[in-house]
């Protein structure tokens with residue numbers, strides 16, 4: 001808990017709303033572990049290369065009959081259990097994902113059915129790896145405006161289905177999993193203080209999946225050409241990630257009149273250890289302030305910071321009253337940073 005004062009940017013200009021807090025978090029990762037040693041047998045790579053370039057040692061891979069909605073529902077159930085929230089209490093479900101079970105209906109609707117959350121409205125958000133903060137900020141609007149009392153926000157991905165397992169440039173980076181948060185207003189807590197979100201469609205070609213949408217629907221040819229796998233310019237993505245995360249994080253801190261020493265824990269998108277270190281260093285954060293778990297899970301896109309936040313909370317790294325900085329980056333390009341009074 002910080003003792004120095006800070007500003008709540010939402011409580012300005014005669015704001016009449018209420019605060020929005022994360023009541024609880026939960027996460028789920030599939031049982032199956034895919035190690036770097038196993039990848040050495042699949043593509044021309046080495047544990048040494050993957051570890052030194054990315055920091056990733058292993059990732060989780062969902063079973064064939066385990067879908068994004070299953071992982072999302074499992075993470076949600078853990079978050080609900082932790083806060084003692086019943087399915088009937090949930091007013092809205094937002095799922096951030098780039099690997100929905102199907103093009104439609106939304107994965108959020110499938111999660112609603114799996115949870116039995118009959119009263120809840122449900123929709124998906126697509127902001128790639130930035131999706132969880134985008135979804136948190138959308139959910140926050142419904143709470144602060146008093147439209148809804150309880151919102152379930154989930155980041156969930158089965159990236160193993162859009163990775164080309166013969167492409168060493170990408171297949172070593174990604175994994176499957178889900179993280180969830182229950183949003184409510186909590187008396188005397190500032191909760192989600194601010195979220196700075198951004199996008200740059202000019203750079204949409206740095207990380208994308210050309211096939212499967214209306215531009216390139218599935219045909220024998222599109223599948224033969226591998227258009228239903230993600231494509232990435234790794235070097236450019238790296239550079240843009242560092243700059244965008246840094247800018248968003250600095251802006252979020254500035255809005256709250258916070259300096260980095262007041263932040264208990266920085267939880268960055270878990271894409272690459274070198275990106276995380278570059279952002280942490282340039283923010284002036286100590287190494288022990290920055291949460292890292294990508295060695296176990298790789299990049300799980302929209303699920304990444306949600307899983308990391310759950311681990312930070314469940315291991316006691318983050319405690320009630322602490323200030324947390326989440327910062328993410330993804331395809332789009334998109335980025336976001338959020339400051340939370342936990």
Ligand SMILES: CC(C)(COP(=O)(O)OP(=O)(O)OC[C@H]1O[C@@H](n2cnc3c(N)ncnc32)[C@H](O)[C@@H]1OP(=O)(O)O)[C@@H](O)C(=O)NCCC(=O)NCCS
Pocket residue numbers: 044045046049050053054129168169170172207232233234235237238241271272299329330331
């Ligand atoms: C992908 C990434 C790890 C590559 O690291 P890098 O430092 O840029 O790579 P380097 O330039 O050192 O190495 C590239 C070489 O390694 C090779 N290489 C790529 N993947 C490899 C692998 N898994 N194993 C061994 N060699 C590999 C390339 O073929 C290339 O070889 P070449 O020079 O003979 O053409 C890095 O660019 C990255 O993490 N980018 C961001 C990706 C990301 O975070 N995406 C998600 C954003 S949400």
